[in-house]
Amino acid sequence: xxxxxxxxxxxxxxxxxxxxxxxxxxxxxxxxxxxxxxxxxxxxxxxxxxxxxxxxxxxxxxxxxxxxxxxxxxxxxxxxxxxxxxxxxxxxxxxxxxxxxxxxxxxxxxxxxxxxxxxxxxxxxxxxxxxxxxxxxxxxxxxxxxxxxxxxxxxxxxxxxxxxxxxxxxxxxxxxxxxxxxxxxxxxxxxxxxxxxxxxxxxxxxxxxxxxxxxxxxxxxxxxxxxxxxxxxxxxxxxxxxxxxxxxxxxxxxxxxxxxxxxxxxxxxxxxxxxxxxxxxxxxxxxxxxxxxxxxxxxxxxxxxxxxxxxxxxxxxxxxxxxxxxxxxxxxxxxxxxxxxxxxxxxxxxxxxxxxxxxxxxxxxxxxxxxxxxxxxxxxxxxxxxxxxxxxxxxxxxxxxxxxxxxxxxxxxxxxxxxxxxxxxxxxxxxxxxxxxxxxxxxxxxxxxxxxxxxxxxxxxx
Amino acid sequence: xxxxxxxxxxxxxxxxxxxxxxxxxxxxxxxxxxxxxxxxxxxxxxxxxxxxxxxxxxxxxxxxxxxxxxxxxxxxxxxxxxxxxxxxxxxxxxxxxxxxxxxxxxxxxxxxxxxxxxxxxxxxxxxxxxxxxxxxxxxxxxxxxxxxxxxxxxxxxxxxxxxxxxxxxxxxxxxxxxxxxxxxxxxxxxxxxxxxxxxxxxxxxxxxxxxxxxxxxxxxxxxxxxxxxxxxxxxxxxxxxxxxxxxxxxxxxxxxxxxxxxxxxxxxxxxxxxxxxxxxxxxxxxxxxxxxxxxxxxxxxxxxxxxxxxxxxxxxxxxxxxxxxxxxxxxxxxxxxxxxxxxxxxxxxxxxxxxxxxxxxxxxxxxxxxxxxxxxxxxxxxxxxxxxxxxxxxxxxxxxxxxxxxxxxxxxxxxxxxxxxxxxxxxxxxxxxxxxxxxxxxxxxxxxxxxxxxxxxxxxxxxxxxxxxxxxxxxxx
Numbered sequence: 011x012x013x014x015x016x017x018x019x020x021x022x023x024x025x026x027x028x029x030x031x032x033x034x035x036x037x038x039x040x041x042x043x044x045x046x047x048x049x050x051x052x053x054x055x056x057x058x059x060x061x062x063x064x065x066x067x068x069x070x071x072x073x074x075x076x077x078x079x080x081x082x083x084x085x086x087x088x089x090x091x092x093x094x095x096x097x098x099x100x101x102x103x104x105x106x107x108x109x110x111x112x113x114x115x116x117x118x119x120x121x122x123x124x125x126x127x128x129x130x131x132x133x134x135x136x137x138x139x140x141x142x143x144x145x146x147x148x149x150x151x152x153x154x155x156x157x158x159x160x161x162x163x164x165x166x167x168x169x170x171x172x173x174x175x176x177x178x179x180x181x182x183x184x185x186x187x188x189x190x191x192x193x194x195x196x197x198x199x200x201x202x203x204x205x206x207x208x209x210x211x212x213x214x215x216x217x218x219x220x221x222x223x224x225x226x227x228x229x230x231x232x233x234x235x236x237x238x239x240x241x242x243x244x245x246x247x248x249x250x251x252x253x254x255x256x257x258x259x260x261x262x263x264x265x266x267x268x269x270x271x272x273x274x275x276x277x278x279x280x281x282x283x284x285x286x287x288x289x290x291x292x293x294x295x296x297x298x299x300x301x302x303x304x305x306x307x308x309x310x311x312x313x314x315x316x317x318x319x320x321x322x323x324x325x326x327x328x329x330x331x332x333x334x335x336x337x338x339x340x341x342x343x344x345x346x347x348x349x350x351x352x353x354x355x356x357x358x359x360x361x362x363x364x365x366x367x368x369x370x371x372x373x374x375x376x377x378x379x380x381x382x383x384x385x386x387x388x389x390x391x392x393x394x395x396x397x398x399x400x401x402x403x404x405x406x407x408x409x410x411x412x413x414x415x416x417x418x419x420x421x422x423x424x425x426x427x428x429x430x431x432x433x434x435x436x437x438x439x440x441x442x443x444x445x446x447x448x449x450x451x452x453x454x455x456x457x458x459x460x461x462x463x464x465x466x467x468x469x470x471x472x
Numbered sequence: 473x474x475x476x477x478x479x480x481x482x483x484x485x486x487x488x489x490x491x492x493x494x495x496x497x498x499x500x501x502x503x504x505x506x507x508x509x510x511x512x513x514x515x516x517x518x519x520x521x522x523x524x525x526x527x528x529x530x531x532x533x534x535x536x537x538x539x540x541x542x543x544x545x546x547x548x549x550x551x552x553x554x555x556x557x558x559x560x561x562x563x564x565x566x567x568x569x570x571x572x573x574x575x576x577x578x579x580x581x582x583x584x585x586x587x588x589x590x591x592x593x594x595x596x597x598x599x600x601x602x603x604x605x606x607x608x609x610x611x612x613x614x615x616x617x618x619x620x621x622x623x624x625x626x627x628x629x630x631x632x633x634x635x636x637x638x639x640x641x642x643x644x645x646x647x648x649x650x651x652x653x654x655x656x657x658x659x660x661x662x663x664x665x666x667x668x669x670x671x672x673x674x675x676x677x678x679x680x681x682x683x684x685x686x687x688x689x690x691x692x693x694x695x696x697x698x699x700x701x702x703x704x705x706x707x708x709x710x711x712x713x714x715x716x717x718x719x720x721x722x723x724x725x726x727x728x729x730x731x732x733x734x735x736x737x738x739x740x741x742x743x744x745x746x747x748x749x750x751x752x753x754x755x756x757x758x759x760x761x762x763x764x765x766x767x768x769x770x771x772x773x774x775x776x777x778x779x780x781x782x783x784x785x786x787x788x789x790x791x792x793x794x795x796x797x798x799x800x801x802x803x804x805x806x807x808x809x810x811x812x813x814x815x816x817x818x819x820x821x822x823x824x825x826x827x828x829x830x831x832x833x834x835x836x837x838x839x840x841x842x843x844x845x846x847x848x849x850x851x852x853x854x855x856x857x858x859x860x861x862x863x864x865x866x867x868x869x870x871x872x873x874x875x876x877x878x879x880x881x882x883x884x885x886x887x888x889x890x891x892x893x894x895x896x897x898x899x900x901x902x903x904x905x906x907x908x909x910x911x912x913x914x915x916x917x918x919x920x921x922x923x924x925x926x927x928x929x930x931x932x933x934x935x936x937x938x939x940x941x942x943x944x945x946x947x948x949x
Contacts, residue, residue: 027839066938069792069869129865133856140855147899156899157892164891168854168884175868175880 011059012076015051015086015120016134019044019093023113026106034105041097041109048116049090056083062185065129070178073185075126080188081321084463085123085248088328089116089241091448096233099336099445101343102149112234115141115242122245128184128253132174135209135245136167142230142238150229162222166212173205177257187252194257203261206254207269210246214302217276224283227295228348232339235291239298239335240328247302247324250309251317262310269310274404276303281411285418290338290348293419294331297374300408301327307401308389316392322463323385326373326456330382333370333449337363340442341423345432350422353432357424362438364424366446373453375416376409381453384460478541485533485540485547485597488526488555489590492562495522496586503579512578516570516919519582520563523589527559535943539599543660546599546728549943553798554596554724557805561716562589564809564923568816569709571917572824577621584621585713588614592721599732599948601649601659604725608645608689611721612638615714622707630705637698638688645685651678661733662948670735679742682729689722692783693752696776700760703772708824711768712812715775716805723782723801727794730786732947739789747787751879753780754886761893767815767826770893771808774852777886778804784883785867788874795940796866803859803934807851810927813920814845834901842901844928851931853894854887859934866938 022044029037055078066072078086093116102108118141121134139160146156178184180198194202212219227235254262262269280300287293301323308320340363341356342348357364373380386409393402438446456463499518506514530552538547545551562585569581591610598604616638620631649659655675656663669675688695703711730743757777764770782804785797818825818834818841825831835842851858864883871880 065936068940069796069866069873132865133861136856136861140850143895144902147902148904157895160895161888161891165888168888171854171865172868172872172880172884175865176872176877179869179873 011051011055011061012078012124013059013061015048015055015078015090015124016076016117018051018117019048019113019120020117023110023117026110026113029106031104031106037106037109038097038100041100041113042094044113045090045094045097045116048120049087049094052078052083052086052090055086065127070181071183071185072129072178073127074130075185076121076124076130077126077188078124081248081251082123084321084325085241085244085328086120088325089119089123089237091452092237092240092328092332095332095336095445095449096236099236099339099442100233102231102233104148107148108145108231108234111141111145112237115234115237119237119241119245123241123248126185126187126189128174128177128186131187131249131253132167132170135170136164138242138245139163139167142226142234142242145230145234146226149231152225152229155225155229158222159226162212162215162219166209169205170209173202173209176202176205186257193259199258200261200264203254203258203265206249206258207265210249210254211272213246213249214243214306215246215299216272216303216306217279217299220276220299223299224292224295227298227335228289228291232291232335232342236332236335236339239295240332243298243302244324244328247305247309247320250306251320255309263312266310266312270307270398270401273303273306273310274401276300276306277404277408278411281408281415284415285411288350288422290341290350290353290419290423291335293415294334294338294374297412297415298327298331300412301331301374304386304389304405304408307393307398307405311393311396311398311401313392313396315395316389319385319388319390319392322388322456322460323382325463326381326385326453329449329453329456330370330373330380333366333446333453334374336446336449337367337370340438341367344436350419353423353429354426355424355428356432358428360437362443366438366443366450367424368420369450369453371416371420373457375413378457379454380457381460382457384457384463388460481538482540485538485545486594488530488559489593491526491529492522492559492586492590492593495519495526496583496590498522499579499583499586512570512575515579515582516566519566519586520919522586523559523563523566527556530555530559537943539948541603543662543948544600544603545594545597546948547597548947549941550724550727550794550798550945550947551597553941553944554720555593557798557802558589558592558596558717558720561720561805561809562586562713564813564927565709565713565717567919567923568712568813569707571920572816572819573707573709574623581618581621581710584614584618585710588618588713589717592717595721596724598725599661599728601653601661605642605646605649607721608725609642611718612642615710615718618710618713619702619706621710624705626705627707628705630702633698633705634702641685641688641695644681644688648678648681648683648685651675652682654678660948661728664733665735667735667737670738675738676742679734683746686722686726686729687746687749690719690726690779690783691772691776692749692779693756693776694749696753696756699776700764700769700772703768703775704766708768708812708816708819708826711771712809712816715771715808715812719775719779720801720805723779723797726783727786727797728947731789731794731945743787747784747876747879750780750783750787751882753777754784754882755889758886758890758893761890764893765828767811767828767831767897768824770828770897771811774890774893775808777890778808778852780886781864781867781883784876784879785870787876787879788870790870790874791945793870793874794944795942796863796870798944799859799866799934799938799940800863803851803863803931806927806930806934807848807858807860810848810924810931811845811852813924813927814841814848816920817841817917817924828897828900831897832900833903833905836904844924845901846898847928847931849894849898853891857935858931860931862935862938
């Protein structure tokens, strides 16, 4: 069952290239069907279907071992949902190729989040770069963005690979995740952790390794960047939780101040940079940098509550960033611009667009009753409990700035005076609305009843 | 003592070499009688059949352990695997020449390639200084001619360059061998392991010269400068042949020398320069790739780096390391020859489509070729799910495990550098902007397509079924 989550999108994505290139409708129908089936699989995949095939016995044992237990399940569900919405919302030129890349991306990321073997994890980690690179190369506005994305992330992937090989040699096996494990010991342990940490920090990203990110998010077509920011950016944080915490907790404790400082800088830097942007996508990109810094602080607080908050916030951030990027994509399609200077007053003629945009933005600024708040409050409680008062204060300051930049984003697009010379106005179509609805509904549901997630996650953090 | 010095088993051990060598004669003879328009097919068919027969005979001796000709040729798992890789690479190169080579030279090129192949196979099993040199010269002489086998000035230049530089390297090697003989009083490699040998200054000088010669043949930095020029000038199938067969032969000699011919105390001091050279090759090869616009030059620099990775796998001196070197060599054979096959299929009789511009927009003209090329380049860059990825994991693991973490670090840095060069080609293939210079894709050449498919299957399948031969040691008797 679990293996189908990986194989189905990859096989379907590859076969989609056989569809006639001009046939938009067929591509979209097939894409939606595959993404939909994958989503239902993901719902029913929980806990069941451990898939293991022996891969290597020398120089260390490794296996193609996949399972959807614990936190994996929720991220897999998020990924399946976001991909489905992205395919549904997809309206870019050369649709067939784009949807095929989306499905390939989904399959590769399924591999990352369900792998229980470090080598399989590393394999899919590298693999998930390719669809985004091709999307940037094929649809991006500037030529160097694709290079920057690839080189940064491949450098991270190589560090991960070296660390994985060293881990395998030190430990004798890489088929270790999700099992009762003894932590890594020996002189090499901090270096192995450093390799993992570098890869995870680049991927998240965290200041000062973030410079690939705003350009990538701005240049990737909205449906794909929705998936990338919602799920791919979580791969690093997931790695810290699922790999570093069980196997390198000593190194993590030793270096925790360093990581909390990095997280705090990202938190503030992202927030203030978001305040200064005029490109709507870049605002959301920098806000992501800020939010993910908060999650990093939560993980390195070594506090059960903070960790639980981190898990909730991982899901919440995934939902609202996907929703924001999709809705910005709609705006861009209609008005051919993402610049706050050029847009304004869209809400009057497009009430549905305005409603969707507003809910997503309010969730991002942490309005109580929406999912973002649930995550933030739990994280802050945990961080304070862990004694990192100053980090909590930094986070609070950043949350205030978050309100400023998110409201500025709303002000510059939906509200404010109507701009006369904007192209044709058309409210959300049914299909576009359908693509947004599940994300917004989940944001409200988790916000109103965070217990939905926390009770499920409590057992993970035990 | 009988008059018949060698037994049937001795001759049995080298039967595959003879099959290949005699096939070359048959090809030349058949060419005399073949009709003008059919000689292409006759030569090619005979050549491939001969290689196939040799591969079958060779495979049957897998599992045997026998030192033929008084230890001059050692048959074992190591030798058989190297011979098979060499035969496979020779078969692919023949297929490429059949697709794009000129009709007039067909028989001659096939025969020379077969002789070169038998030379490389001799190197794979050679365990004394005489057989090593015999194999090396047989291979080199064939290559001197092969490099010039095209009606371009660049080919003649390449042939001359290779002749002069390679002869100089052979001279170094021969002088080294003479000194080694002076030190040990024997031509066998196993005689060098005696503890008394290490005390002789001749031994150290001899080893140094011998290794310099080998490093040239392997195109390791700083003896690599010839490779890009020669690769660029030589006809494409010959370049493909050189990039794998020469390196496989030289690598077999190098592995046998480092694993089996050094006094136990001397190995660590003596070989450290070689590992440094391997590390330098990773950096220089990958840096050199960045500026290239010709695929053959690009793959030449790529090969310099890749051979650096393979040599690095031997650094620990473990049997694991040797197995991973063989794994990576097999992976390199598939991914490198696959890339050459794509370039060959983009070429015409008049012009080799080896300029990156010739691949521009290939994805929209020939999507299958572009997809295959993408896989080969990803494999060379170490991307999953390909044998290049797993091969790098193996080499990293063995380097870390045997205390050569700095080589692992250099491998990582080198790979990171190479990324841009490989992806530049990939990106060009998928670029929509119209290109200025496009060679028409020639009509389907079945054998080249077949070798392309085999390479593709090999590159992917080796990831999921990473087989490595277990009976590689001992290398001498």
